[in-house]
Amino acid sequence: MTVARLALGLALTAVLAGGCSSDAPEAPSVAPTAIPTSEPEPEPEPESELPEDVTGEVVDVRVNDLSIVDSGLHRDGAEADVSTPPDAAAIDAAVGAATAWLDGHLTDLVGGGAGSIEADGLTGETAALTVGLTDPTRVVTHARYAFTVGARGLPEWVHVTVDLDRHDDSEASATFVFLPTAEGVHLLAARPTAETSP
């Protein structure tokens, strides 16, 4: 994008510079003659705008401690009765992977695609869920992701509440649950929550 803008800027600069040149042809001194033409050319149709990528806003990240402290499995306060500190880097990575998954999924839907749910192994009814969230006629204007991550040190599940505003002033929300994997996250389950009209 930056390179293109730079090239365009250079081109405009060159044109303007040429227009100011002393070598520019003088304006004709006689009245212009009308040149008969055929039908005026139709206005070119505006190119359909490609929908912008959806970039969700992470509005909240909470950690649900799954460590065994105070569980009664061990005597309270004993050496084994310990809380396992959450691994902040791993949690951030899981949240980042889930955010990327959701952004990609929603962007694909806005562009008329089928989204990423079937690719994660959930088929059939799940695919229909995607229709309820967004499509080319109801483009996402704002996506908010609120995360809760279950962790015993490392993240064990990632729960996301997704709230969408759409350009027709309608809204939709849904819940997604991901499992962390070595490669990122894997969609485990999804649950639509609600849809509202403008």
Next chain:
Amino acid sequence: MIGWHHGPGAHARPGPLRGVAVVALVFALLGTGTAAASGGWRLPVGDGQPLTLLLLGSDMGPPRDGVVERGNADGFQLLFVSADRQHATIISIPRDAYVPVPGLGRQRINACLQRGPERCVETVEALFGLDVDGYLLTGMRAFSRAVSRFDGIEVEVPRALRVGNTHIAPGRQNLSGPEALVYARDRKSRPDGDVGRSRAQAELLATAHRQVVSDPSPQAVLHALGVLRRHSVTDLSGPELVQLGFEALRLPPANVERATVPGSYGFAGRASVLFLHDSAAALVADAAEDGRIGP
């Protein structure tokens, strides 16, 4: 990345709805397909294989001395789930069952836990020719706290029960954690003793499943899974447990069967033990095949 909050009771923020009319729950608009739906969830369909889990309750760990992973497994249940996760059977094995325990000779089956939960897995695998996919083990105080954090468990108590100073009156009621522990432990008040206690443990498991399925909201499901995770020792990974928990949402409570391995009481030396009938192996093999008893 924004800062994150940390706490055992953390909940996701509710989604904002800007005062417009709710048109419909989205899931009501959904079509049909191959993915499972339960309580609005779109769920995985499992890995296409039946599942076998060994569920153990230790008599060690708080309030007693000793570690929960050693002791006697007075709770001993095999859970079989069908490949499509639509049927399940809990087979109760009374702790008095007198069986070969690898490395310990013929013993009450609960003795296997003296060598750790893995030895209990070996025991049932050798006894019934099974492949156990994983175990979950809890202790007395952990069980009691889990039930309390699960907001109790509702059962029909058939007769007055008591362990120590904790009594339960007959009738339908929501048992607190300590009361549920009595329900799971008391054998002396039951006419069928250890066999009746073992059945009661299976009843609690089936009831807990029914309660989870009855409220499939995301917060409730993840809370229940968190309780299970925090109050048990298992060889399953956390994500594996979550996966199985969500698959359990597909399982209709009415499709959960329960049975107790058949046997007859006798004596091994001076100890009263349960000699399993030959039909016990057939019962277990039947349940292991497809999570169901019978055709």
